[in-house]
Amino acid sequence: xxxxxQSPRYKIIEKRQxxxxxxxxxxxxxxxxxxxxxxxxxxxxxxxxxxNGVVDDSQLPKDRFSAERLKGVDSTLKIQPAKLEDSxxxxxxxxxxxxPSTDTQYFGPGTRLTVL
Amino acid sequence: xxxVTQAQTEISVVEKEDVTLDCVYETRxxxxxxxxYKQPPSGELVFLIRRNSFDEQNEISGRYxxxxxxxxxxxxxxxxxxxxxxxxxxxxxxxxGDSWGKLQFGAGTQVVVTP
Numbered sequence: 001x002x003x004x005x006q007s008p009r010y011k012i013i014e015k016r017q018x019x020x021x022x023x024x025x026x027x028x029x030x031x032x033x034x035x036x037x038x039x040x041x042x043x044x045x046x047x048x049x050x051x052n053g054v055v056d057d058s059q060l061p062k063d064r065f066s067a068e069r070l071k072g073v074d075s076t077l078k079i080q081p082a083k084l085e086d087s088x089x090x091x092x093x094x095x096x097x098x099x100p101s102t103d104t105q106y107f108g109p110g111t112r113l114t115v116l
Numbered sequence: 117x118x119x120v121t122q123a124q125t126e127i128s129v130v131e132k133e134d135v136t137l138d139c140v141y142e143t144r145x146x147x148x149x150x151x152x153y154k155q156p157p158s159g160e161l162v163f164l165i166r167r168n169s170f171d172e173q174n175e176i177s178g179r180y181x182x183x184x185x186x187x188x189x190x191x192x193x194x195x196x197x198x199x200x201x202x203x204x205x206x207x208x209x210x211x212x213g214d215s216w217g218k219l220q221f222g223a224g225t226q227v228v229v230t231p
Contacts, residue, residue, distance in 0.1 A: 033217060042120075042207050042221025043161070055217060089159060100149060100216040101168070107153070107161035 002026065004108030006092050012114045018080035021111045023092030025073070030097030031055075033105060034067055034077050037089040049075065050097055079113075087115045118143045120210050122222035129198050129229055137193045137225045139208030145169075148212035150184065150191045151219065156204040167191060198229045 005024040013019050025032050031050050035043035046065065047057040052072040060067070064083070069075040079086055089112050093105040119142040129135045141150065152164040165175065167184050175182045179196045195202050205224040212220075 031217060040223070042209070042223055043219070044221070045218045048217040091161065093161075095217075100211055103216075104151070104163055104166055105217075105219060106163060109158065109160040112159070 004092055004094050004106055006090075006108040006111055008111055009109060010112050010114075012116065013082055015084055015115050016081040018078065019082055019113065020079075021077045021090050021092075021113075023075045023077070023108060025075075025092070025094030026106055028096070029094035029106075030072075031095045031103065032069055032075050033093040033095075034075070035091040035093065035107075037091055037110070039088070043091055046077070082113075082115045084115050087113055089113070118145075118148075118210050118212050118220040120208050120220050120222035122208055122225050124225045125223075126226040126228065129227070131199060131229055131231050132197050135195050135198050135202075135227060135229075137195075137206050137208075137227070139191045139193065139222060141189050141191065141208070141210045143210060143212040145212040148210060151209040151211070152182070152191075152193050153207045153209065154204045155207060155224070161207070164193075195227070198227075200229050200231055203227055203229045 007022050033048050034046045037043040046060045047067045048055040049069040052069050067077045089110040091110045093107045095103040095105045121140045148169045150167045153161045155161050172184050181194045183192045205226050207224045208222045209219045
């Protein structure tokens with residue numbers, strides 16, 4: 001079974017530029033998550049989708065970050081404009097969406113963003 | 117509020133030694149879930165185990181074992197007879213509260229296994 005796919009794997013941009021990341025979850029997984037992992041820290045949830053609806057985006061900096069999952073499958077995370085502090089690894093994860101008693105989140109390889 | 121503490125920043129061992137990673141969690145919820153993930157240098161987080169709060173049975177999977185103790189709010193992870201391929205950052209994570217999708221991660225413990 002294919003895992004969570006993400007692209008690109010690496011991205012270098014200048015501050016104030018925009019960037020987009022793409023994620024394709026495991027087939028059949030209803031729930032999709034975007035996490036931000038700053039160097040030396042654990043991942044932090046940015047946004048959670050259940051199918052194409054947002055469940056939790058309380059930690060998403062909405063003035064510059066946006067995300068969508070229009071058809072309930074793949075998803076795009078965008079940063080516009082980027083700041084130096086956005087340099088991090090952006091991880092996408094997915095789970096069946098059956099609820100916390102059984103759900104396990106499986107992660108993709110991540111996109112390493114460097115903002116200069 | 118939920119919190120996960122991994123006090124060990126880095127542990128260095130020689131191959132074949134055992135290594136134990138500590139994880140202490142905080143939550144007021146009576147139902148919660150604990151996880152361990154491995155992050156090798158490639159960057160992908162690899163799921164290792166999940167534990168439900170009502171199941172305190174310890175678990176062994178090959179060279180890996182986990183010790184869950186609710187009395188001390190700990191969920192420790194031991195690698196027996198470590199190998200170079202075990203070199204990675206290991207994260208403990210907690211799922212609890214109203215936000216059922218929000219995994220609360222610890223800061224991670226870097227394990228370095230040298231030949």
